[in-house]
Amino acid sequence: MIPGLINCHTHVAMALMRSVADDIKLEKFLDRTFAIDAKRTPEDIAIGASLGCLEMLRSGTTTFLDIYYSEDVIAKSVEAIGLRAYLGWGVLDERFTTQKGKPVKNCENFIKAYKNKPLVKPVVAPQGVYVCSEETLLEAKELAAREKTFCHYHLSETRWEVYEHQRKTGKRPADWLAEIGFLSKGDMAAHCAWLTINEVRHLAKAGVGVVHCPTSNMKLASGGVAPLPEMFSEKVQVSLGTDGCSSNNSLDMFLEMKFASLMHKHNRWDAAVLSAQKCLDMATIDAAKSLGADKDLGSIEQGKKADIVIIDSSTPAMVPTREDNAVANLVYASPSSAVRDVIVNGRTLLRNRMVLSADEKKVLQEADEAARLLLSRSR
């Protein structure tokens, strides 16, 4: 038994856009995904979210943190399947969005409608410095403070983002965010692949958590490597995220733990730099601490919520399992196929590899069909 895994950065509804833009340069990747995204209907978003939730459920993820628009549609899919989710409504300058109305107002409406639900927690998600003005960012911060939630955003994912921001403002993104007074305790910044030690210290001082997304960064050839050892020594809380299916292309947190460890071992020429236990912690208890939810989530303890995953240690990828190698097997043997049962909030959603909370076959057929139609509309 392990605590349910926590995926701290994704765009769940993009599961419908799995493997639509691979092995191409970032600019082309963005053009292609934006073109498809612009054609999406609320039905596509709902079925994409259901597909993503099923994938996470089967790979042992019980909680995730999302950024997207139309989180009200996504919330319904999440609640139906029974996962736990922190849903961040995308906030950005009006001139950059296809959202109707003012994004920060849409976010506020979403928070008001969902703030007292048991499994879904609404979050404010200013997308990133490249589409958010100082005014938008500070409005997002204010809204999060007023509604007692937090901000989740992309930060320093690419070198282009850093240099472009520096050209416009004279400051690197995290230095600038500190200067305008945006950084707040409990916020979560995804990627952080291009940070200086000074920027790491800003995040540490403000109490901002970092969500490391190694697979997405490596697949999109971002080049930068989030400086995890420096973040640990500065006491920044670090968790893991898969990012969306158009960049990863999977929502499997077992793979994310493995790639995190391999990326840093390889980068630092140090096999001890990121242990299997630390990777498991980043996917469970450290993630719960980042979310401010460690009194309820992240470990199996009396008094916490029952978010539990049972692994079948008799499957090939887990044999031999002993007390001394169980954690290494979980992280390096990547046994998501060995997930046998999943319990969220005391409710069994997967039993003996059977999904109990959704008609899986129907969801998969509908998702396949919706993806086919979406691609033909966006050609």
Ligand SMILES: [Zn+2]
């Ligand atoms: Zn992202």
